Amino acid sequence: VDASDGRLFWTESRPGEGGRTTLMMLEGELQAGSQKPRELVPAPYNIRSRVHEYGGTAHVIADDTLYFVNFADQRLYRLPIGEKNPVPLTPDSNGTLRYADLVFDTARGRILCIEEVHSADGAEPRNRIVAIDCTDAGAETTVLVEGADFYAWPRLSPNGATLAWVSWDHPNMPWDGTTLYRAPLNAAGMPGTATYVAGGEEISIFQPDWSPSGDLHFVSDETGWWNLYREDKGKTRALAPMGAEFSLPLWSQIGRAHV
Structure with missing residues (x-):
């Protein structure tokens, strides 16, 4: 649950949709029957990370834009609030690149997060802190902290x-x-x-x-x-x-x- 600029956001799990997690928004003053929640993330997108297998915070909202991790492919997506077509920011890695714990860096227009790198040979996954440019799909990922x-x-x-x-x-x-x-x-x-x-x-x-x-x-x-x-x-x-x-x-x- 998060409150910002007179709006309330929360994640909602849908058992009837196979446990899909979406993001809901309620805006304006709360008066009986005056407002109805809006679903911001269309199906089949599912807000959920697999970092450390147990996952982590998989979305952040900044400048009227939602950034989220999609469970099926573990890619990071950008979705302006009110729009219905998420744009991928990270490459399609077949789930070998995973992201969690998203933080928005307002001054530099980027996402800071945990990146977990899996390899096809089954070696131990590598964890690191990275920065991802939010302006373009396929933008460069910069490693900030590792080791x-x-x-x-x-x-x-x-x-x-x-x-x-x-x-x-x-x-x-x-x-x-x-x-x-x-x-x-x-x-x-x-x-x-x-x-x-x-x-x-x-x-x-x-x-x-x-x-x-x-x-x-x-x-x-x-x-x-x-x-x-x-x-x-x-x-x-x-x-x-x-x-x-x-x-x-x-x-x-x-x-x-x-x-």
Whole structure:
């Protein structure tokens, strides 16, 4: 569920259509019987990612345009709101290229996301963070961050100057140990040297996100409980330390523990 400019958006699963996921929109003031939801994504398109097999957030809305991952081919599509013919932005890879956790980079007109690369020989899939130009079909994909076994939550600061993300390696599962990094972006949108923020081999980090004022928040279990933290001048601080969980295990890259 997301609210923007007087409109409410939500994904809706359709059991009668084989579990197809579509996007719905309701706009204007809510008055009894005055508004009806509109379906934005026509059948047979199905908003669903297969990154990490469990999937992740498979759509983002920006500038009255929907960008989404289609389940059947795992391609990224562009669909202006109100239109009915999605345009593919990524090549037809027969499902070997998968995308998830989409973030729109307004300043540079591109999508930042996780790309998972599968090979025909059955080798271990490669994960990386990429940028995809939103202007043309078949546009170039630029690799921003790679080298770790897994990535999650690429998050762009409000001013577009800094990228944060979480990564981890085998044999860890994401609830065992992950690391949060941040890196400045240059004028071309490429990251500079990454800086460690939090996490490690035995500390799990969940959902990094930026406040409107540019503070980086995240959930960490460094005390044994998943609590909410904020980075402040190179140090991290628990905002409400307590013996309670503020998060869920990373089975998929869907959902939020804080806003």
